[in-house]
Amino acid sequence: MGSRILAIGLRQRALSLYSRLRLPPAPLESALLPTPPHVPLGSPPKAMAGLLTLALFVLGATSPPSAEESNFLPTADAPATDGLSGDDLYQRVLDNRFDAYDQDLQVISGDGAGHFSSVELHLKYLNFRNRSERVISKTIAKYFAPPDVRHLGYLVINKQKGPDDQFVYRPSSRKVRRVNVRSEAVAGTDFSFEDVVPPEFDDGRHYRMADDEIDRIPVYVVTVIPNAETESQYSKVLISVEKEHFVPIRTLYWDNKQLLIKQLDAETGSLEGFEGVATEGEEPRTVWIARRARMSQKKNGHFSTLDIRRFEANPKLRERDFSQRELTASR
Numbered sequence: 001m002g003s004r005i006l007a008i009g010l011r012q013r014a015l016s017l018y019s020r021l022r023l024p025p026a027p028l029e030s031a032l033l034p035t036p037p038h039v040p041l042g043s044p045p046k047a048m049a050g051l052l053t054l055a056l057f058v059l060g061a062t063s064p065p066s067a068e069e070s071n072f073l074p075t076a077d078a079p080a081t082d083g084l085s086g087d088d089l090y091q092r093v094l095d096n097r098f099d100a101y102d103q104d105l106q107v108i109s110g111d112g113a114g115h116f117s118s119v120e121l122h123l124k125y126l127n128f129r130n131r132s133e134r135v136i137s138k139t140i141a142k143y144f145a146p147p148d149v150r151h152l153g154y155l156v157i158n159k160q161k162g163p164d165d166q167f168v169y170r171p172s173s174r175k176v177r178r179v180n181v182r183s184e185a186v187a188g189t190d191f192s193f194e195d196v197v198p199p200e201f202d203d204g205r206h207y208r209m210a211d212d213e214i215d216r217i218p219v220y221v222v223t224v225i226p227n228a229e230t231e232s233q234y235s236k237v238l239i240s241v242e243k244e245h246f247v248p249i250r251t252l253y254w255d256n257k258q259l260l261i262k263q264l265d266a267e268t269g270s271l272e273g274f275e276g277v278a279t280e281g282e283e284p285r286t287v288w289i290a291r292r293a294r295m296s297q298k299k300n301g302h303f304s305t306l307d308i309r310r311f312e313a314n315p316k317l318r319e320r321d322f323s324q325r326e327l328t329a330s331r
Helices: 002-021 027-032 045-059 067-072 086-095 324-328
Strands: 100-110 116-127 135-145 153-159 165-170 175-178 204-208 212-214 217-226 234-242 247-255 260-266 271-275 286-290 292-297 303-313
Touching: 086 204, 086 217, 086 234, 135 324, 153 324, 165 324, 175 324, 212 234, 217 247, 247 286, 271 303, 286 303
Parallel strands: none
Antiparallel strands: 100 116, 100 303, 116 135, 135 153, 153 165, 165 175, 204 217, 212 217, 217 234, 234 247, 247 260, 260 292, 271 286, 292 303
């Protein structure tokens, strides 16, 4: 916002300087700009030339991003010998996912003082790319423990264009409301629903960074810049992807003030392959997931561990399983 105000102010100053030069306006400008006042005959030619230079420079100014902003957000892929771009790598991460799945999650949170809490929720996901021209996917998540949040539920409809449809059902009010689900915390934990709801390719821009190693495991590194339509709470997400199965094993999150706030580490020993049901004309394929991961807050040392207790690949889910009516169901 500050840079926009500065740009407007510079342009207004430039127009003021321009009017004092008594330059012949272009045909279109003649109809839009008032006739400039007369420049005094005694004006020194050198000063006038300097004024002209300043006016032309300011009129051409576009308020470029600061050096800090340029360094923070990448604008191109890093050089690579394998020919894979950030888009290519991110698509392969998403390809390591079933078109539908059903899972039970347990999240245990703790702090440095030895306090712990636990929540459990049921999450279902269905890809709609082959079912709809408007919808990419739908995700529904409902708590079933502890009792004070039981039946609290969220529904996210990821759309091809425009903001996603996001709803929450709170049993205390018995009403479904439209909210920004992505920024809501998973009750009492360091995860938000943006961290839990499966991402889609269209949610952001993807840039390849230099390859790296994490605990001696070679990884691809991809920066994701969320699109404004996603209403993300993050300005940047850095994903390190192990090269064999394309599973993210470390994810770093920056907030909209460009501060590194969270780190998600998958437990590499928990990587497990699941074989899905073969579709017509295709061989069964194996999808790899990390069944356990730990989210850490950079500021206060709080942490939450996520454990996928049950995972079902390609269940027979229906469209009505992702409705507002299903969101309010007591099951």
